[in-house]
Amino acid sequence: MIFILGVIIVNIKTRGYILGFVCSTISVILFNYLFTKPRYSLHVIGRGIKYLSRLLERTVICYLAQENKLSTSFIYTVIKGGKDRSLLNKDEEAAAYWTFVNDKESGAGTNTFYGAKGYYIHLNYIRRN
Structure with missing residues (x-):
């Protein structure tokens, strides 16, 4: 409350x-x-990203970090019956990777990769058992 x-x-x-x-x-x-649970972590389940996509009425792409590299993307879109692939190209992946490496926002509305269609933020979490 x-x-x-x-x-x-x-x-x-x-x-x-x-x-x-x-x-x-x-x-x-x-x-x-x-x-x-797990406490003191920001574990974002796939369902949370799906709900974020619905809430914002925008396509949300999630990359997971695996050994200092980005994983294959998970796409959640508000377009029914289809996938919005407009954010899946080398330029958009470059913006996402830059955000991952530098831990700063990039993409549309920022001074870094401002020509990108998407807005990228880095969510960091530590998994504790």
């Missing part, structure tokens, strides 16, 4: 929806990190 109260206060005290969205995202990540 404290996390929800924080989001509500931010929405009341600020204009627009961007800060509220950022606050709610941080709230969910903190709750996941602190209270869900």
Whole structure:
């Protein structure tokens, strides 16, 4: 309830929806990190990425790190009955890899790989047993 109260206060005290969205995202990540098993990790199951795609009404591509390389991508799209493959090309993969290596955002709306169609962020988690 404290996390929800924080989001509500931010929405009341600020204009627009961007800060509220950022606050709610941080709230969910903190709750996941602190209270869900495995604790002290940001384990994002495939179902979470699927729901994120539905929530944002956008295609979401997830790469997993395997031995300092990116895995084959998992694609979740809001297009029913099909796959949106517009983000699966060498330029988009280069932006995703740069984000993975540098741990910084890249792609559309940023100063790095600003010509990319997608927006890339690096989610890091440590699995503890």
